Amino acid sequence: MTDSDPTTDAAGRPPSPEAAANHIRKAVAADVESGRVSGVVTRFPPEPNGHLHIGHAKSICLNFGLAAEFAGRCHLRFDDTNPVKEEQAFIDSILRDVRWLGFDWGDHLYYASDYFAQLADWAVHLIAAGKAYVDDRSADEVRATRGTLTEPGQESPNRDRSVAENLDLFARMRAGAFPDRSHVLRARIDMASGNMNLRDPVMYRILRAPHPRTGNAWCIYPMYDFAHGQSDAIEDITHSICTLEFEDHRPLYDWFLENLPVPARPRQIEFARLNLSYTVLSKRHLTRLVAEGHVDGWDDPRLPTLGGLRRRGVPPEAIRDFANRIGVARRDAVIELEYLEACIREHLNRVAARRMAVLHPLKVVIDNYPEGRTEQLDAVNNPEDAAAGSRQVPFSRELYIEADDFLEDPPKKFFRLAPGREVRMRYAYFLTCTGVVKDDSGNVTELHCTYDPDTRGGNAPYGRKVKATLHWVSAAEAIPATVRLYDRLFLSPRPGDSDGDFVADLNPDSVQTLSGCMLEPALADAAGTVQFERLGYFCPDPDSTPAAPVFNRTATLRDTWANLQKRA
Numbered sequence: 001m002t003d004s005d006p007t008t009d010a011a012g013r014p015p016s017p018e019a020a021a022n023h024i025r026k027a028v029a030a031d032v033e034s035g036r037v038s039g040v041v042t043r044f045p046p047e048p049n050g051h052l053h054i055g056h057a058k059s060i061c062l063n064f065g066l067a068a069e070f071a072g073r074c075h076l077r078f079d080d081t082n083p084v085k086e087e088q089a090f091i092d093s094i095l096r097d098v099r100w101l102g103f104d105w106g107d108h109l110y111y112a113s114d115y116f117a118q119l120a121d122w123a124v125h126l127i128a129a130g131k132a133y134v135d136d137r138s139a140d141e142v143r144a145t146r147g148t149l150t151e152p153g154q155e156s157p158n159r160d161r162s163v164a165e166n167l168d169l170f171a172r173m174r175a176g177a178f179p180d181r182s183h184v185l186r187a188r189i190d191m192a193s194g195n196m197n198l199r200d201p202v203m204y205r206i207l208r209a210p211h212p213r214t215g216n217a218w219c220i221y222p223m224y225d226f227a228h229g230q231s232d233a234i235e236d237i238t239h240s241i242c243t244l245e246f247e248d249h250r251p252l253y254d255w256f257l258e259n260l261p262v263p264a265r266p267r268q269i270e271f272a273r274l275n276l277s278y279t280v281l282s283k284r285h286l287t288r289l290v291a292e293g294h295v296d297g298w299d300d301p302r303l304p305t306l307g308g309l310r311r312r313g314v315p316p317e318a319i320r321d322f323a324n325r326i327g328v329a330r331r332d333a334v335i336e337l338e339y340l341e342a343c344i345r346e347h348l349n350r351v352a353a354r355r356m357a358v359l360h361p362l363k364v365v366i367d368n369y370p371e372g373r374t375e376q377l378d379a380v381n382n383p384e385d386a387a388a389g390s391r392q393v394p395f396s397r398e399l400y401i402e403a404d405d406f407l408e409d410p411p412k413k414f415f416r417l418a419p420g421r422e423v424r425m426r427y428a429y430f431l432t433c434t435g436v437v438k439d440d441s442g443n444v445t446e447l448h449c450t451y452d453p454d455t456r457g458g459n460a461p462y463g464r465k466v467k468a469t470l471h472w473v474s475a476a477e478a479i480p481a482t483v484r485l486y487d488r489l490f491l492s493p494r495p496g497d498s499d500g501d502f503v504a505d506l507n508p509d510s511v512q513t514l515s516g517c518m519l520e521p522a523l524a525d526a527a528g529t530v531q532f533e534r535l536g537y538f539c540p541d542p543d544s545t546p547a548a549p550v551f552n553r554t555a556t557l558r559d560t561w562a563n564l565q566k567r568a
């Protein structure tokens, strides 16, 4: 690895446009210019053994992005070679997630299992050429004789079987004559190779497990390395882009292509996988979080799965923007979670409708406002987008404000409501606090105020100033709701780094559920993510019903976490 294009600068800022000109793009452009390829064809190859996460989104954006940039195409291909862990439900979820992310594979949906017959024929081709053999030793023995990084492996006594015998044994493996795991087909390459992947790697194993697509048609299944490159070749993939852990597999990828009569010669190029702070991004770890009940299913809004991000209210545009901005590097790096959050806020700030909601309601009675009267006031939907227009919000004698917008005995820098103090109610009037009602234990339960009718719309008469503007909801029209406040799932920036078990680093307060929150009436029809003014971005949860709305917090307005950390 000679390139060192970091994904962000030292301050964690987005890369420069030059950094976006990454090594993969350059390689693809060079192949197009030199005429090595006539069109660009990429693929995204998920294994249907789990749900997609934001790391996959990076790969999806890269593959589909390159295809779009070079006017080529991108295939979606399921790498379904291990039926033990794969399920139709995962296939369905992956299709939905890629589509949701905004990509279209057109007619190019494929499955490695579509090629099982061709792959088996190619296995026979290698056997016939003396380049593959059946080993009938146990898997343990095969592993134990592979050698180490410093010692060569030992050649199997089965390595020099005759072609005829190998053809016969492989045919019987395929026909189901042997028990599971009793035989493997191995490529005959080099047991002394410095690259462990070339030490007679296993091509086929015997496995009786129903496959989501081929059912019980097969009892032998190809290994990833024997399936992937050939699948690429069959589909005429020009650039097979994968993560760095496959770099050492590339010589094997090329060896199969060189030794088989494949219709094309795809080129494998690697890039660094996405790692995010305060997050785990591996299907194995995510599966454990779900299985052990640390989260509430695959689409728990705290998970970095695409289903979780969708349920959290993160728009696909923000994820694509994030993926494009972090760029593509050849060195592993950890991207700060704040950076994803910044992309989410930036997008939502532009597009999210503003609404008013009170999370911790404190009742306010306006003593000089006529009883039984309700006026409709104009409220701007999005100050960043004039085309979003405005809506009407009801205002009446009884309102709710945020409990922490009032202090009976305010410290110096607290400018919000306090006894005798005047503040602006957003889009409405100026209000002055004239009285405080308390319960037996001294908690404030209600405020009395007066309003100034000359400040309608929240406009100050000449020369009058207030230091705070509060959001509010009219009590009579308010919709009670449940609101779930999500925080980071982990307390540690590198979960598991301290003692190896990432579960020990879970944040015990990663969700806080508030009930009795009060929403303005327009929130009855909220479809996507909105901004609750002064509070953050929120979206209706699938659990939400008109009678019992539930909203999830997508993001706070500012990076409150960083501030908290500084204070701590």
Ligand code: ATP
Residues within 6 Å of the ligand: 044, 045, 046, 047, 048, 054, 055, 056, 058, 059, 079, 241, 242, 243, 272, 273, 274, 275, 281, 282, 283, 284
């Ligand atoms: P995981 O390691 O999370 O279990 P995987 O690599 O086993 O994921 P696959 O379904 O094989 O999952 O991945 C499909 C594609 O997505 C592969 O090309 C893989 O390299 C890519 N990919 C997976 N995780 C990441 C990541 N964190 N960043 C970038 N690309 C990724």
Ligand code: MG
Residues within 6 Å of the ligand: 047
């Ligand atoms: Mg994989």
